[in-house]
Amino acid sequence: MANAAEIATAAARADVRNRWWLAAPALAIVLLAAIGPLVVVVLYSFMVKGDYGDVKYWQFSLDGWFSVIFERDVFDDTLKLADAHLTILWRSVKLSVITTLVTLLLGFPVAYFIATCDRRWRDFWLFMITLPFWTNLLIRTFAIQEVFRNEGVLNSALLWLGAIKRPLQIMFTDLGILLGMAYVYLPLMVLPLYASLERFDFRFAEAAADLYASNFKVLRRIIIPMVRPGIIAGSILVFIPSLGAYVTPRLLGGGRSLMLGNLIELQFGQGRNWPLGSALSITLTGGVMLALLVYVRAASKSGSGHHG
């Protein structure tokens, strides 16, 4: 009696085998494209730095990790905290958080407007929102430079209007980086917010208004909690690339205001310290993952309806 249970298990096993085969290409890509480079970077971070960049293979060293936080004084060889690194780290986190908040505050009304406007116009506005993506980031950033620099469009206009006496120094400041990043990443906030708001059933808003909720209360108690997934997605999409941003701070922050991305680039370029660059990269990746974990936890918990 080749019983039914055996046949069923055999079939299930074949099924599992088949599924693995079908998933194999995807898995291979994931492994090669995502995990592979990460492994390389982790390995490099534990090796001795080469004299002209690169690393000395298979020579174990913790120097890379060590110099993320500490630096050795050139003269007396004493250890001290790597102030420059910590400053840059702090600036990166600060600017990324502010960028996320700014894009959220600017992006929500935009997404709301698009989601509630006449269906015929929605595609047009969405197209306008994504239009900047059609141009290279570098070129767009140069364009922003043109707007913000001391003799640029903004300052000329303000001077001409008499609103200011001397040009505002926006270029090469944190404000410049912030404005640039907010501009670059705004679409990444608007699109997921729009997706959530577009799916939002405005009858809920009517029901709340029927129950004496003012417009502001409707927004706070009904709309925002119900589009929370969009807010979370948008924030993540803006925060992650902000933290690792490279082009925008390089061009708008000049040499003075660096961010993590630039610091890392420096190590692989002029700094010729690949282990340190690798260690910084992993610190960045780890930091992002940690921040995400905390944020998603907090955001979805406050959405579970325990208020008042």
Place this chain on the structure above:
Amino acid sequence: MPEEKSAIEICDVTKLFGDAFKALDGVSLSIRKNEFFTLLGPSGCGKTTLLRLIAGFEYPTAGTIQLHGKDIATLPPYQRPINTVFQNYALFPHMTASQNIGFGLEMLGRPKAEIAARVDEMLRLVRMEGLRHRRTTELSGGQQQRVALARALAPTPKVLLLDEPLSALDYKLRKEMQIELKRLQLETGITFIFVTHDQEEALTMSDRIAVLSGGRVLQVGNPREIYDCPGDRFVADFIGEANFLSGEIIVATKDRAQVRLASGADILARLPDTAPQQGKVTIIVRPEHAEVHADGRPSPLSGTLESIVYFGTDTHLHVRLAHGDRFVVRRQNSPLQDAALVAGATVGVAFDLAAAQILRN
């Protein structure tokens, strides 16, 4: 003071969507306090639109709406002491049943203790005490309906609007909820404006019914008036079943007329003031008000019995009249059956004066 008696006074309200489409066309209604008032009409006749105007989600193109004598037509919804039970319930999915029910009072800024007490009271009223902490997405249709009702009743509105609240429920639950709704209305004493396109529901629950069609009010009256004395053919046809006979008035007195039918027979029919007093008219006879016999006695109508359809409590007899029209007679089933009534028999159809009524054209 006349306005003391009416809860909602709708005066000549017109609502345009776009430039030309009239969803409501000169609607005037006076809804009394503590009344169970039903808006009845086919799909698209403007019932929801009228409710939305009363709730404040839309504003009338012309006309006024008064609540207890005060004009409310321009107030936003959150300033009207009127609550709505929505057709799809629109319960907030991110809140529990209790939080939904307490939402209105919370928005009114009532103290927490009062809200909690009122929520408890409401949960008891709709018999949902056990499910207070459930998310509304985890409730059955009937339970959601009760929560929606409790949520709308909790702030003690002056008027409660119900937009087909029972249409999503199955037959048995709907019957139960009909009784429940009626009980709640009597217990709370709140004016209910109830929308349905189910005529039976309207007849059993309402104090008064307004029949709408194409954005106009065709007739307002209590269920008996609407059923027994329908003003025109649309109302007669929409509510209950009806046989229509055409004929011509020969002699008309104050409230009755002698009418010559197409078959040549003369019958007496009731003649309301609103109906034409001469010329060609339509007469309505309800199936249960007529009878069929096969014994050959003289009767105003005669024809062939085409089919006999058994319905449990009653039987429908389909008669093809001599001049071609169909006539349906409903008779209560009893243990004694008339053996002479078989399909194909030649039969007479009879009814008395009170059963036949002349309609407005």
